[in-house]
Amino acid sequence: MEGKENIENTLKSANSKGDSFSFSRDYLMRLLLVLADAPTNLKIESFDKKTIQKIRDDWENLSKAFINMVETLVSIGLSDGFLTSYNATMPIVYFIYKGGKINSEGAKKEIRKFLSISMAKRLFGVASNDALRSTRAALQSYDCKKNPFVLSIFDSVTLTGNRTFKVEETDIDYWLDNYTIGPNTYIILSLLYPTLKLSQESFHQDHCHPHVSFDDKPISSLGLSEETVREWQYKRNLLPNLQFLEGRENESKNKTPLKDWIADGNTIKFLPSGVSLELKDFDVFFTERRKLIRGELIRIFNIKIITE
Incomplete structure (x- = not known):
């Protein structure tokens, strides 16, 4: 007993x-x-x-x-x-x-x-x-x-x-291109935000470009092909469009377009320079931020890049 x-x-x-x-x-x-x-x-x-x-x-x-x-x-x-x-x-x-x-x-x-x-x-x-x-x-x-x-x-x-x-480069590419918002993206983000006191504050996984911006009605105004719309709706939940944001700040940000949120004096980690923050240029933003995050993960896991 x-x-x-x-x-x-x-x-x-x-x-x-x-x-x-x-x-x-x-x-x-x-x-x-x-x-x-x-x-x-x-x-x-x-x-x-x-x-x-x-x-x-x-x-x-x-x-x-x-x-x-x-x-x-x-x-x-x-x-x-x-x-x-x-x-x-x-x-x-x-x-x-x-x-x-x-x-x-x-x-x-x-x-x-x-x-x-x-x-x-x-x-x-x-x-x-x-x-x-x-x-x-x-x-x-x-x-x-x-x-x-x-x-x-x-x-x-x-x-x-x-x-x-x-960890190989192929692993990192898989994570970036396949893991949607959830437990796996959370722990990878914790590697990318090592200075945050995750045990002391409630941090949310926030969408850089807001999730709702990709819903059928708002995104239809961009005149994208149906294939591109579906692709972007998938990409919105991947790591290159995610960041850690303190819970109250995330609730405040909510549906605010990324361009307006940055214009209000806020910032995000791994923000690519010289890239449009308009939703219509999401693909470029996603690609460039993906490069920055990929590079940081390669550094964290000490992966040696072999160049021919």
């Missing part, structure tokens, strides 16, 4: 932090297997007597490592709505459990990168047991007590389907 109460109390504590989470009992049971260096398959036989005893004996440290990780998620502005893979957080808990520290800004930056790659590339969504075993093995050969949490810990990890934690 005590073990069950410990699990329920720990989950209740974790899920109530920040803007709330949805850590499940299955998640915590699998996490305990990961931390105990046991088989990660969530099956009865995985919980042999030795593993159960290890969990009982070290429950305090196991649960502290988990709660520490959750508090770190809160500090970098994440909550249930922005986590597409809870399993991706388990290697972070393992790092903490093995004596690692993640309180520095440098460590938090690397955790953002790790989670953004894990979720954007869906590394823990397919063959999750393989992903958990492989990342744990990388951490087992790493001195967590003496070294910081860095993305490069997982450079040698290759998962089922030849998937890796390395």
